[in-house]
Amino acid sequence: AQSVTQLDSQVPVFEEAPVELRCNYSSSVSVYLFWYVQYPNQGLQLLLKYLSGSTLVKGINGFEAEFNKSQTSFHLRKPSVHISDTAEYFCAVRDTDSWGKLQFGAGTQVVVTP
């Protein structure tokens, strides 16, 4: 079984500043990793995913994440945030051999202020 820990429940950040959201996972098997974003009153939208290959993954809206196997981390970053990036961000992990069951973290609320 896997587990996902998002270390920060809320991250306040000023507009145009960089942001990093931390995600650590534990698993006894190989995993795929995902970041989803949830805007108010909407469903989750896939930001990016790591399946294999390069450990630096680029996603939509200028976000990127780096898979670090030794540290079992998959931190999300954006060099310069906009007001519109205010949302909740979820890290998720899935066993590569399983049918697709995602284990989600508790989420990190990002609040961007001018």
Place this chain on the structure above:
Amino acid sequence: DAGVIQSPRHEVTEMGQEVTLRCKPISGHNSLFWYRQTMMRGLELLIYFNNNVPIDDSGMPEDRFSAKMPNASFSTLKIQPSEPRDSAVYFCASSLEDKQPQHFGDGTRLSIL
């Protein structure tokens, strides 16, 4: 292309009533997932269908909950009888295959009084 469509968007009802939530997955997707989101428990997978067949329903909280997928383009999640602790946002998601990224609907916000 249309995304995952859920209805209703909001539902308010009294405890003891039957509640039916509906989901239309993205056309061509063969995997469908129902989730529940609450402040206390976060996102929980309730049930997963593949090719209209329930594969894993271990997340269904109790017998009051049931889910069906009569065809590839429609699924329901039913709660009977409903209780206040069932209040949550319920999401449906679909994927092209079970190992492909999941696409979420906008959810149904359910309030049981």
